[in-house]
Amino acid sequence: MSGMDRPSSTPFRFPVAARYAGMESSPLKDIFALAAKEGVTSFAGGIPDRELFDLGPVQEAYDWVLTHRGHRALQYGVSEGEAELREQAARRISRTLPTDASQIRVTSGSQEGLFVVAEALLEPGDVVLVESPTYLAAVQAFAVHGARMVGVDTDEEGVIPEALEEAIRTHHPRMVYLIPTFQNPTGRTMGVLRRRQVAEVLQRSDVPLIEDDPYGELSFTGSTWAPIASLPGMGERTLLLNSMSKLMSPGVRIGWIRAEGPILDTLAVAKAAISMQSSVVDQLTVARYLETADLDAHVRTVAEVYRERRDAMARAIAPILPEGAHVTHPDGGMFLWAALGEGYDAQTMLADAVEAGVAYLPGWSFFAEHADRSTMRLSFVTHSPAVIEEAIASLGEVIARHPR
């Protein structure tokens, strides 16, 4: 044994960066563990129904790309994203906000988009204002860059403009992060007037907006909402994130950021530092799919199925909620949000629920601060109405056994 050797009884432990300390697990990792548990009907994840994937046209697009663009598809690409995909993305966004392909930066899903944004904009100690509650994995992407999240009060239409203005005055945030349409986790949508009021606040205070819109096209009513980025004066001060995950496939990992001006260069540099570029074969395939398939028709079909499931869950959940509880009734997207009310703890209740064969996501993790522990997020998209009804009935029995 040389002097450098040491007994191997203590296992080696990598020193971990302070910003990841205590994050050995994450609520998001736990969702997927719950969703995978056998015999459990999980409403925990925002996981599209795989039976609804547009498999044939996607396969045709992959075949076409590998047959006609094979050498390019398998080679390195550019950090900004492949031209064909940027053109298709610009074409879709231009329905409500005139956009050129040069204003698109491709990302590997919106989750990477949020990371790219954080990388490009945030200094340790910066404040990010978020809706209360908001998307937990965005909070995580910002937090590992040293940002401090401050939650802004919301009502049935999302963030309250007066509360936003007050929070900006108090906290001097680096940016505001909002999900205005079919929000995760509440399913709520900001109306047109509310969007204008929020835009006015942001323009008065000169704070940039990160507008995350992965669900906007999944409308159950036929109505869609133009992004806040499309309001006068907002295009230049908004980074708009879109994703193919909920519309076409989360497995392809393709999304994009729409921006204007010099920040586009910084976003490309940040993207290059993180992953060089997104998968070229997947980018070209999504571009081909968008060019040749009818994504709008596909989304209409999916939304029709999701609407039936929303109805099934809304019907099943109403009678099982305790008096004074509140549940949202979203016009699109994937989630219902229930607040059981004072005295209930959805986290404590989860073990019993899983035991009874049903899982949801406790709501506390969606709050940057002042968590309402009686809340839960339920995704209605993954299971059939019959399965939903049965599992919600089981949840009702669990709630009844947990009186406040």
Ligand SMILES: Cc1ncc(COP(=O)(O)O)c(C=O)c1O
């Ligand atoms: C609001 C929001 N933003 C971003 C994402 C990330 O999605 P993806 O990386 O699959 O595009 C999700 C996924 O659930 C989400 O709900």
